[in-house]
Amino acid sequence: MAKVFIVEDNPEIIKSIKSELTKWQYEIVTINDWQNVAGEISATQPDIILFDITLPSFDGFYWIQEVRKHNKVPIIVISAADIDTNVMHAVAAGADDYLMKPFSMTVMLAKVQALLRRSKPTTQSNEIKWNGCVFNSLTNTLTNKNGTTQLTPTEGAMFQVLLTNHSQTVTKEKLLEWLWQGGKYLNENTLNVNISRLRTKLATIGLENCIVTERGIGYRLVSENE
Template sequence: MAKVFVVEDNPTIIKTIRTELAKWKHTIITVKDWDHVADEVEEADPDLILFDITLPTFDGFYWISAVRQITKAPIIVISAADIDSNIMHAIASGADDYIMKPFSTAVLLAKIQALLRRSQEPGNVDNLNWDTNDLNSLTNELTTPKGSVQLSPTESALLGVLITHLNQTVTKEQLLEWLWQGGKFLNDNTLNVNISRLRSKLATVNLNDNLRTERGIGYRLVTRHAK
């Protein structure tokens, strides 16, 4: 059973989400004060957050950025806004996935369950290493000689896959299959933006050159002296 915080002002959509997630014994929390969304999320300490974009006060992009500063919980954006024009903005703000209104509750549930598994059941290996760098898959923190970097659950999962396939090219299709249930409900931009966001964080500790793009194929994480 998980605690899901729903940042949505449409009572019909809230009721739909509540009814569906109740079948799986998930607890649903909603916003009480639209001027203090981030404070309420921090107090609730949810396992996952659902975010609309159009909200009564600041928009979802603003609140996603604010919430991402205080929690590592996975974030799914639910919006009627055009997916192509907004998905990159949403993910750059800190979201992990995206779904369009009107949405299928089965698709929403699949996304929720996938992100919960990824964030709560990281597997038997808590720490993954390459060169002198260490990724803690429980806390999603990357520790390097140049400092530490806090990753989102999706960024951590991406890096974890690349570490376990060090110096090997991992195709986009493989990443979609392993991290997003084959990408059946996913816009391709999600993978590209998450890779870009991961590369930006690696750049803060001088590791961005270690993440290589194999054009038209996929991505490869390399060791310090690899060509």
Template structure:
């Protein structure tokens, strides 16, 4: 059972999502104070957050960016189908997956379960070593002799894909497919933003230059002996 926090002001959607998640014994919390969404999420300590974009106070982009200052909890964004740019901006702000309205509850549940599995990494090795660096796939932490940094689930998944193909170029199309089911509503700029964010996170460990850009093709994670 997981704890899901829903940031949505449409009561019918809240009821429908709650009913579906409850069938799988997930518990649900919602917003009481629209001026303190981040505070309520942090107090609840959920396993996953579902975010709408259009909200009563600040929009979803604001709250996602604010939440990311304090937490790496997995985030799924739901957005109106006629606003494709919302998806790109939300993922760039730190969301891990997206769903367009109107959506099927079955599809939402599948995305929730998949993201929870990704975050927990059940049954998989929890540590990947390369050179003198260590990546914990369970906690999304990277460490070496220079220190330790915390990645979001999407940043962790991105690093894991690059590590599984170390010293090989991974195409942008492959990364979009792996992380966002083909990126139907995204463009390469969103992927570039996430790569930039990952590099910035890795910089204190002097690993930012380990991710090379193969112009027009994709990205490659290199080892020190290359």
């Protein structure tokens, strides 16, 4: 389980980030002492840090520089300020990537996953358990007692977003947004075709009824007992 340290003082933003990342089984840590940000990070040894710029004590740039004196942990800066100026400042301070408020949770998740893959390709867990199944987001395989089905990268990306929102309706717009952020371009027609293909593959391991269509809205992944 990867550990994500959130250096942010807005409770609503913390809540949103935590809600998204815990779906993917990340461990979340937040700041207790704003006068000892670098010390808490050092003691916690996170796998990645999300760093706000405007903080109650020193700004994020100061603390990033302090962290970088002793740690090469991946850092994503989040800020509502002017993007051009802050990107340059953040990179100079030692950040690896940047998010500008307000940002999509799917974009944030994609950036976190990408940095973790680059920094720890052999130790980061890619497996998610659900409904007696194990989904590997690296190999795009789904396994249960009935066997294993191999998904294409596009099918795997769609299944990921349905899985992390299981029992909730995922709109077609959110699916398309997720796929676009992953470097894949689909329109609504090809999305429908790929959903059909995904259903066919899930049926080979006894999951033929797990994707429910909410007509005119999107799709919902359900368990056997729902």
